[in-house]
Amino acid sequence: MPERPLSIQIIAKELRLDDLVANRTMSPDIAKTLREVARARHSFIVVAVPRLAGKSTVLRAILAERPASSPVTTLTEDSEVVDELVKKSVGGYLVIPEITQSAAMPGYIWGAEVRRIFKSGNEGISLAATLHAEGPDDAFAQICEGCKVPDADAARIKFAVYLRSIGRWEEPTRRVVASVHEITGVERGRPKARLLYRWDEGRDAFVKGTPDAGSGRAGRA
Numbered sequence: 001m002p003e004r005p006l007s008i009q010i011i012a013k014e015l016r017l018d019d020l021v022a023n024r025t026m027s028p029d030i031a032k033t034l035r036e037v038a039r040a041r042h043s044f045i046v047v048a049v050p051r052l053a054g055k056s057t058v059l060r061a062i063l064a065e066r067p068a069s070s071p072v073t074t075l076t077e078d079s080e081v082v083d084e085l086v087k088k089s090v091g092g093y094l095v096i097p098e099i100t101q102s103a104a105m106p107g108y109i110w111g112a113e114v115r116r117i118f119k120s121g122n123e124g125i126s127l128a129a130t131l132h133a134e135g136p137d138d139a140f141a142q143i144c145e146g147c148k149v150p151d152a153d154a155a156r157i158k159f160a161v162y163l164r165s166i167g168r169w170e171e172p173t174r175r176v177v178a179s180v181h182e183i184t185g186v187e188r189g190r191p192k193a194r195l196l197y198r199w200d201e202g203r204d205a206f207v208k209g210t211p212d213a214g215s216g217r218a219g220r221a
Helices: 017-022 028-039 055-063 082-089 112-123 136-146
Strands: 043-048 072-074 093-096 126-132 157-166 174-187 190-200 205-208
Touching: 017 028, 017 055, 028 055, 028 157, 028 174, 028 190, 028 205, 043 055, 043 136, 055 093, 055 126, 055 157, 072 082, 082 093, 082 112, 093 112, 112 126, 126 136, 136 157, 136 174, 136 190, 157 190
Parallel strands: 043 126, 043 157, 072 093, 093 126
Antiparallel strands: 157 174, 174 190, 190 205
């Protein structure tokens, strides 16, 4: 029986955004937007329901586009206490491998640990995290209701990328960015979101959101 991977860095494929365009995970326009997210050091989350949907791969591809001078530290993997990681992350990204109640791998955190990391956003740190969720609404419910993160801290997340895997989750034939939302605020644990892009499954096409799309609930695309 193979050993369990020790870290997110082991299981995350080193693909860039252009590679994900080439394999039809996303469109060139989506890649351009996500590149701008990283270069501006906006905080973001990548979510999907099943395992093996590509959350870690997409997260790392986005982070690869950050300014060269911006550090990236990953919770637990750096074998240091949180306070030291926070100091090292100033001006860059602090990565939460997964927000979850399961402590299956290093850096999988919930509750008070999540609140502590989100509060660190006050210190010039951008956040990047993954969750198992059915879109932004579900993700923010876990962050705000599940982990009790205050609205003001949760609102530091500015973008949410929702992925879908096609075929059997154990052996997906393809992974796609089902939606990208810009998060403009959080009220009572609910995100105010604007749909930027979605995948039209019927046409197998990535389309832009309309100007008023996503002004209310930001669920699945």
